[in-house]
Structures are given as structure tokens and as C-alpha cells.
Amino acid sequence: MELKYLYTVKKIIETGSYQKAARALNYAQSTITFQIKQLESELSVKIFEKNGSRMVLTQAGEELLPLIDNVIGASEELLCFKNSENDIRGTLKVALPETLVTYQMQPILRAFKEKAPDVKLVLQVMNCYAIYDQMINGNIDIAIHYDVGKYPKNIVTKPINTYPLVLVSSPTLDERIRDFVSPDQKKTICHIQNDPNALYLKILNQYLKEKNIILDTELELWSIEAIKQSVMSNLGVAFLPLFTVEAEIKQGLLSEVKTDITDNKITALYAYNKNKWQSPAINLFLQVLDNYCEIKN
Numbered sequence: 001m002e003l004k005y006l007y008t009v010k011k012i013i014e015t016g017s018y019q020k021a022a023r024a025l026n027y028a029q030s031t032i033t034f035q036i037k038q039l040e041s042e043l044s045v046k047i048f049e050k051n052g053s054r055m056v057l058t059q060a061g062e063e064l065l066p067l068i069d070n071v072i073g074a075s076e077e078l079l080c081f082k083n084s085e086n087d088i089r090g091t092l093k094v095a096l097p098e099t100l101v102t103y104q105m106q107p108i109l110r111a112f113k114e115k116a117p118d119v120k121l122v123l124q125v126m127n128c129y130a131i132y133d134q135m136i137n138g139n140i141d142i143a144i145h146y147d148v149g150k151y152p153k154n155i156v157t158k159p160i161n162t163y164p165l166v167l168v169s170s171p172t173l174d175e176r177i178r179d180f181v182s183p184d185q186k187k188t189i190c191h192i193q194n195d196p197n198a199l200y201l202k203i204l205n206q207y208l209k210e211k212n213i214i215l216d217t218e219l220e221l222w223s224i225e226a227i228k229q230s231v232m233s234n235l236g237v238a239f240l241p242l243f244t245v246e247a248e249i250k251q252g253l254l255s256e257v258k259t260d261i262t263d264n265k266i267t268a269l270y271a272y273n274k275n276k277w278q279s280p281a282i283n284l285f286l287q288v289l290d291n292y293c294e295i296k297n
Helices: 003-015 018-025 029-043 059-079 098-103 106-115 128-136 199-211 224-232 242-250 280-296
Strands: 048-051 054-057 091-096 120-125 142-146 155-169 185-193 213-220 238-241 255-257 265-273
Touching: 003 018, 003 029, 003 059, 018 029, 054 059, 091 128, 091 280, 098 106, 098 120, 098 224, 098 238, 098 242, 106 120, 106 280, 128 142, 128 265, 142 280, 155 199, 155 242, 155 280, 185 224, 185 238, 199 213, 199 238, 199 265, 224 238, 224 242, 238 242, 265 280
Parallel strands: 091 120, 091 142, 185 213
Antiparallel strands: 048 054, 142 265, 155 238, 155 255, 155 265
16 A cells, blocks of 8 residues: 555545546546555545545545544654754645634744744635534644534644624715614615625624615625725725724724624634644644733733
8 A cells, every 4th residue: 555545535535526636636637546446446445436526535435534644644753753843844734714814823824934944834715614624524734713613522622812893884984874783774785795604794694684684785805905995995894803904993994883793703713633643843833823822811
């Protein structure tokens, strides 16, 4: 059995297809097919099956995944055996949402790179629910996201901080349209958002549903900075973590809109798999995160 076959399995899980895995690994698709067939023959099990347009693990594949992770972890541990804290190498995969990487995690990333300049730090920016799935599937080393649900027992989590949420508009928005407290309204205002599945947008949408407040249109922009600029231009309102717009509110470029939302806070956490080998890079990143949490809390 060749170790590269196990890495191929992980890449197929990550990408969802043989074709995408081949492209990511710079292989021909026939090579990927051969490797999986060879591995299935050696283990006498079927590892993947097709589900719609994606390749997913069979039940046997699910049972094999922890063993595959252990073998890959052991090989990486051997490669790092001679490394000291001042000579940390390898690759570290961290997944996190745009709001956190842009406005909260920069000091952590800078501190980590200063301590481990030779580590290839791969940041995957995605939706919190997708990050949760990536951690469950073992495709990332560390997950940083807002709390979207309980993990299995093998995943260790620790809170980072709790952040208030705020609805903002341009200071020039008409006062009547700024009323998000009175029920049963249909507003000629656009809701500007970056990700319809974002946890904080689900909070707002639930509030609007309970109040029977209907907004005229929606504008989807996959950038927090673009959203802020659009709100400042009076194109609509946006519901965001306060830390993303705090500076603009203080400068008078944005204005907070009053609501009756009671559940207006979200908690960020980090997570890692305690059953996987913790490389020096993972341990260092977790240390930096812990120091940050101690300062913040």
C-alpha cells in the first residue's frame, strides 16, 4: 500500500470528485481511478460511491477514514521528528469565515507566522456550516467559526469570544424606513448580505419573519467591505457583527438601526480533532489562539 493513495482518498473527500482531485494533485484522472481501485483491491472494500454529482464515502470508507488519518498523521509525525519549536515546518490548514479572518484573526496570523515562518499556512475562507463539515470530514487541521452546533466527542472546541450584532444603514436613510421595530411593514429598502446561510443572517431573517417585516429586494455581495460601501452609499441595510462596522459608526459613516432582536450575539470558537496527531504547527497555532483568548477574556 502506498501512502500517496491515502492522500488521494483525502483529496477526493475534499473536492468531491475524481476529476477535481486529479486537477488538484496534478494527476491524470485515470491515475486517480487506478489508485483507488488498487487501494480497494488491497483492502477488499469499496471506498467511494457516487451520490448525485459527488463521490462520497461508503460505510466502509467512513470506517476506514480514522485509520487513514492515523497513518497520514504518523507519516507527518516522522517527518517532523527532528524539528524544534524554532524549526517548525509542514502545512497547516485553517478554515474560517471572512468576518473573522479580516477583522479578528490578523494578530493571531501575524504572531504565528513570526514564530513559524517556514510553515505553509493555508487559509480556507468559507461559510461556518461548511467549515463544520470540513472539520468533521478531517479535511482541515483547525476550524475557527461561529458556533453552529455541537461536534462529536473526538472534536475539541474552545470559545474565542462573543460578539454583538448590529443592523446598520446610511445616516441619510429616511427615518420612516429606519423603523425596524413596528410590525407588519413592507419596506422599499434592500437587504445587503454576503452569504444567505451566514449564522447572523438567519437571526435577522427569523426576526423579520416574526415581525412580518418584508424588505423590497436583496443584494448579495461576497465581500464585507463591498457591503459596507454599498450601505454607506444608501443602497440598503446590512446586519453584521458590530466589530466589522464599529469604526464606520464612530466616524458617522454608518448609523445603527434600532431593533427588538434579543438574541443579538454570536460566539466564535475554534475546534480540532483530538484523535489526530497534533503537529508542532498545530500545537503552536493553538497556543497562539489560547494566548489571544486569555487577553480578550
